[in-house]
Amino acid sequence: MTAVAVPGRFVRHSGFLTVRSVRALIRQPWYMAVTLVQPIVWLLLFGQLFKSVVDIPGFATGGTYLEFITPGVIVMTSLFSSGWAGTVYIEDMNRGVMDRLLASPVSRGAMMVATLVYQSITTVIQSLAVFAIAFACGARFDGAASGIVLTLVAVSLLTVIFAALSNAVALLVRQQEALIGISQFISLPLPFLSSAIMNTRLSPAWVRHVASYNPVDWVVVVSRQALSGSPDWGAAGPRLAALAGLAVLMAWVATRAFDGYQKSV
Amino acid sequence: MTALLRTPTVDTEIALDARELVKTYPGGRGKPPVRALDGLSVQVAAGSVFGLLGPNGAGKSTTVKILTTLSRADSGRASVAGVDVTLHPDQVRRAIGLVSQKPSSDPMATGRENLVLAARIQGLSRRAAHARADELFDRFGLSDAADRLVKTYSGGMARKLDVAIGLIHRPQVLFLDEPTTGLDPEARADMWAEIARLAADEAMTVLLTTHYLDEADHLAHRLAIVDRGRIVAEGTPDELKSELHGDTVHVEFDNSETAAAAQRLIEQMSGLDGVVADGLALHARADLGGRAVPVLLSALDEAGLAVASVTIARPSLDDVYLRHAGRRFEGDHS
Numbered sequence: 001m002t003a004v005a006v007p008g009r010f011v012r013h014s015g016f017l018t019v020r021s022v023r024a025l026i027r028q029p030w031y032m033a034v035t036l037v038q039p040i041v042w043l044l045l046f047g048q049l050f051k052s053v054v055d056i057p058g059f060a061t062g063g064t065y066l067e068f069i070t071p072g073v074i075v076m077t078s079l080f081s082s083g084w085a086g087t088v089y090i091e092d093m094n095r096g097v098m099d100r101l102l103a104s105p106v107s108r109g110a111m112m113v114a115t116l117v118y119q120s121i122t123t124v125i126q127s128l129a130v131f132a133i134a135f136a137c138g139a140r141f142d143g144a145a146s147g148i149v150l151t152l153v154a155v156s157l158l159t160v161i162f163a164a165l166s167n168a169v170a171l172l173v174r175q176q177e178a179l180i181g182i183s184q185f186i187s188l189p190l191p192f193l194s195s196a197i198m199n200t201r202l203s204p205a206w207v208r209h210v211a212s213y214n215p216v217d218w219v220v221v222v223s224r225q226a227l228s229g230s231p232d233w234g235a236a237g238p239r240l241a242a243l244a245g246l247a248v249l250m251a252w253v254a255t256r257a258f259d260g261y262q263k264s265v
Numbered sequence: 266m267t268a269l270l271r272t273p274t275v276d277t278e279i280a281l282d283a284r285e286l287v288k289t290y291p292g293g294r295g296k297p298p299v300r301a302l303d304g305l306s307v308q309v310a311a312g313s314v315f316g317l318l319g320p321n322g323a324g325k326s327t328t329v330k331i332l333t334t335l336s337r338a339d340s341g342r343a344s345v346a347g348v349d350v351t352l353h354p355d356q357v358r359r360a361i362g363l364v365s366q367k368p369s370s371d372p373m374a375t376g377r378e379n380l381v382l383a384a385r386i387q388g389l390s391r392r393a394a395h396a397r398a399d400e401l402f403d404r405f406g407l408s409d410a411a412d413r414l415v416k417t418y419s420g421g422m423a424r425k426l427d428v429a430i431g432l433i434h435r436p437q438v439l440f441l442d443e444p445t446t447g448l449d450p451e452a453r454a455d456m457w458a459e460i461a462r463l464a465a466d467e468a469m470t471v472l473l474t475t476h477y478l479d480e481a482d483h484l485a486h487r488l489a490i491v492d493r494g495r496i497v498a499e500g501t502p503d504e505l506k507s508e509l510h511g512d513t514v515h516v517e518f519d520n521s522e523t524a525a526a527a528q529r530l531i532e533q534m535s536g537l538d539g540v541v542a543d544g545l546a547l548h549a550r551a552d553l554g555g556r557a558v559p560v561l562l563s564a565l566d567e568a569g570l571a572v573a574s575v576t577i578a579r580p581s582l583d584d585v586y587l588r589h590a591g592r593r594f595e596g597d598h599s
Contacts, residue, residue, distance in 0.1 A: 016385050024373040027414070096369030100430065103333040103363040105355050106386045265336050 013107045017114030021088070022121065032125065039077040039130050043069065046197065047137065059199050061224075067141065070134040071151060071223035072196035074127045075216055078159045079190060081126065083183035085119050085163035086170025093174055102262065112167060112255045119163040120156040127155055142229025150226035150236075154219040157243040161215055162187065164250035171257040174264070190216040195224075218243055278347070280438050280470035281309035281332060286341035288327050288494075301327040302338065303494035309487075311437075314464045314471040316485030318478065318582070324494040325474035326366065329442045332472070333363045346437045359387065362431030362439045366446060369427050372416035376407060376426050379415060380433055387434035394433075401429040405459065421452030428459065438470045439463075445480060453480075460484055478582040488582075490589050497589040502582060509539075509580035509588060512554030514561070517546045517573040527570045534564060541587060545573075548587060550580075 025032065047066040054065045061068050092098040101111065131148055141147050165186070170179050191197060193210045194217035200208045211217040218239035225236040288302040302324045309315040317325045330336035332345055334354040343350045346360040363369075370379045377398055384394035402408045405425040415423060424444065431439055444460065445453040461484060464471050475481050481488045482502045489499040498505060514537065518524040524545050531549055532540050536557045539550040551557035554577035565572055578584075 013386060016382055020371065020374060020378070020382060023378065024371070027373055094367070095372075096365035096367035096427070097371060099330075099335055099365045099367075100363055100369040100383075101386075103335055103358060103361065104383070104386050105358040105388070262335060263337070265330060 009105075010107045010110050010113075013110030014113045014117065017106075017110055018117045021114060021118035025118070025122065032122070035077075035081055035122070036126060036129050038080070039073050039126065040133055042073045042076065043130060043133055044137070046073070050197075053198075056202065058202055061199065064139065066134060066137055067139045068199075068224075069197060070130065070139055071220050071227065072191065074130050074151060074155055074223065075158065075194075075196050075219050076191050077126050077130065078123045078155045078219075079162055079187045079216060081122060082119050082159045082162035083166050083187045084180070085115060086166035086168075086179050086183070087176060088115060089167055089170040090174065090176050090179060093170075098261075099265070102258070108258045109255050111258070112164065112251055115167060116160045116163050116251060120159050123156055123159040124152050127152055141227040143227050143231065147223070147227030147229075150240075151219075151223040154222040154240060154243055157240075157247045158215055158219045160247040161243070161250045164247075164254035168250075168254040168257040171254075171261040172264075174261070190214055193217070194220055196220050215243060215246060278311050279308050280311035280313075281307070281315070281343075281345055281472060283307050283328065283332065283343040284341055286328065286331060286338045286343060288324075288331065288336070288338050301494055302331075302341075304341070305491070305495055306341075307489055307496055307499070309470060309472060311470050312468050313486045314460070314473060314484055316481035316488035317472065317474040317491050318476070318481040318485075318488050318586070319474075319491035320476055323491040325476075325491050326442055327494075328491070329363075329365075329440050329472065329474060333361055333440055334358055359434070360437045362434070362436035364427045364431040364439070364441045364444055366442045368423050370415045370423060370430060373414060375412050375414055376402065376418070377411045379426065380429060383430045384433045389434065397433060401432060405429050419452075421448055421455060424448060424452070424456060425459065428456075428463075432463070432467075435467070436469070438472065441471060441473045443474055443476065445475070445477065457483060478586070482582050490586055492590040498585060505582065505585045506580045509550055509584050511550050511552040511580075512557075513578050513580050513584045514549050514551050514554055514558060515546055515574075515576045515578065516549075516561070516565075517575075519545070519571060519573050521545060523570050526568070527565055527572075530564060530568055530570070531561065534561065537561065539588065541591065543587070543592060548584070551577075554578075 043066070046069050050065050053059060054061060054068065089098065166179065166183050169182050173179055173182070193207055194200070194214050195211060196216060200211050222236045222239050225231040284306050286302045286305045290299045290301055292298045305324060305328060317328060319325050327336065331338050332343055332350060334350050334357050337351060345357045348356045348360065350357050374382070380398035380401060381394045384397055385391070389397060402411045405428070407422060407425060407429070410418060410422060415426065418426065428444065441460065445456050448456060457480070460471070460473070463469065473481070473484060485502065487499065487501050488505070489496045491497070516527065518527060524542065524547060528540060528542050528547055531537055531547060537549040537551050541548045558575060558577060562572065562575065
């Protein structure tokens with residue numbers, strides 16, 4: 001195989017395998033519907049429950065809490081659904097699909113990228129649904145058009161990061177229960193260590209500090225800045241770049257996990 | 266039963282060559298490591314059907330995993346179609362088809378989508394992939410089901426689709442890892458016919474693993490008995506059976522003391538040899554079973570050892586296994 005053939009194969013195989021996942025998604029529309037229940041509950045419940053939080057001195061965002069929490073709900077939805085990404089691999093392992101693919105000349109990188117693209121497509125659909133509901137409930141954003149696009153980009157990168165992590169864990173532990181346990185353990189605290197549901201200006205200093213290293217917070221910051229209509233690029237730019245860098249790194253690391261899987265079979 | 270298939274006559278090259286394969290898995294939770302392969306060596310001539318026969322855990326699947334590049338041996342060498350599996354795994358992957366133990370199609374895709382995806386990954390053009398898929402659907406009698414989701418297939422249909430996926434790129438070597446496990450008798454007979462046809466038509470090398478003695482007997486030109494990570498016997502089914510000349514005599518007793526006393530007695534008798542104890546039963550070989558049994562029974566009777574049952578049988582692979590592995594075959598017959 002020549003050096004030129006490798007990227008061609010990677011791109012083609014990524015396409016074939018993405019189509020496989022998207023077809024399965026289209027055939028189970030109820031699955032997508034179920035994944036939308038949770039963000040809708042968060043949006044409506046939190047939006048009502050914490051309505052007056054915005055009145056706390058120092059919160060000062062200038063909008064409603066529903067507007068504040070919309071990026072937060074989008075991020076939490078992406079985080080929790082990408083944590084389940086690895087279950088697709090586990091199903092493939094429980095059947096003989098994983099072994100059959102790995103014994104074929106399939107590009108390992110493509111096997112990883114196809115699932116990440118598929119997860120990002122799901123995230124985009126879920127995020128658009130959350131925006132639609134927020135709008136229906138009266139949320140308004142000054143920078144809606146470009147804000148939505150940038151939010152989708154940032155949240156897709158976050159999806160890639162956590163779906164890659166979930167895939168890597170799946171390849172190494174090969175067990176559904178262990179995968180869910182580990183991914184819940186990692187993803188559950190992250191929204192609370194960010195400005196997803198609470199303005200970190202009102203949080204303890206250590207939370208603010210942790211949040212600055214938290215990719216979940218990076219997405220929330222990028223999204224709020226972009227939606228504000230007058231984005232502070234000094235805050236959003238580096239975070240977007242960090243998300244992109246981390247996404248590439250995680251996809252690479254997760255692809256290496258195929259070697260770990262093959263060592264254990 | 267003899268192999269239905271013609272034994273390849275050409276003095277051909279070796280399609281599969283494994284030498285001294287060793288593979289150890291960690292035992293986990295304080296258990297000692299498991300030595301799945303303990304110096305297994307096997308050579309398979311191109312164009313033949315070779316059976317690896319042994320109970321679960323004997324090392325058959327581990328051998329398949331190493332030969333199909335899924336797993337790496339701790340030591341030893343292996344090549345498939347002349348290519349070293351460790352040095353050039355991607356070349357090996359183009360030359361082989363794998364039908365693993367578990368169903369290996371995507372249940373949420375149609376049969377056609379499964380076949381076309383496998384074909385495209387193997388580098389076939391879209392047009393060639395569809396043409397080859399139609400050909401295989403036709404061959405396996407799945408044409409009517411081609412555009413149905415695999416989750417609606419019966420077990421036998423799904424298994425045929427697995428074999429079709431393995432054949433999609435006309436591999437030089439096809440691995441069939443327990444192809445009929447879990448199938449009902451009718452579907453199994455059907456699958457046997459397919460495998461026999463396949464080997465005859467396509468001049469392909471097939472490595473078949475099975476824990477069904479009758480399956481190995483029926484399908485394989487040559488077979489090897491795997492026990493505890495090693496090959497303990499190898500030959501054509503007839504060669505292996507003819508090693509056990511004469512008849513096999515099985516005698517059962519009601520309790521272990523009687524069985525032990527009877528074993529001592531039978532070992533001293535002329536006309537019976539190769540005595541093996543297995544629980545409450547004793548197995549021995551006799552040149553002429555019909556002549557040996559009355560002598561045996563009267564000797565046991567004189568010694569006051571009560572017999573529960575006696576049978577005489579022509580040697581089967583079961584007996585070959587018993588002789589080489591030192592115990593009865595434990596595969597779950599059904």
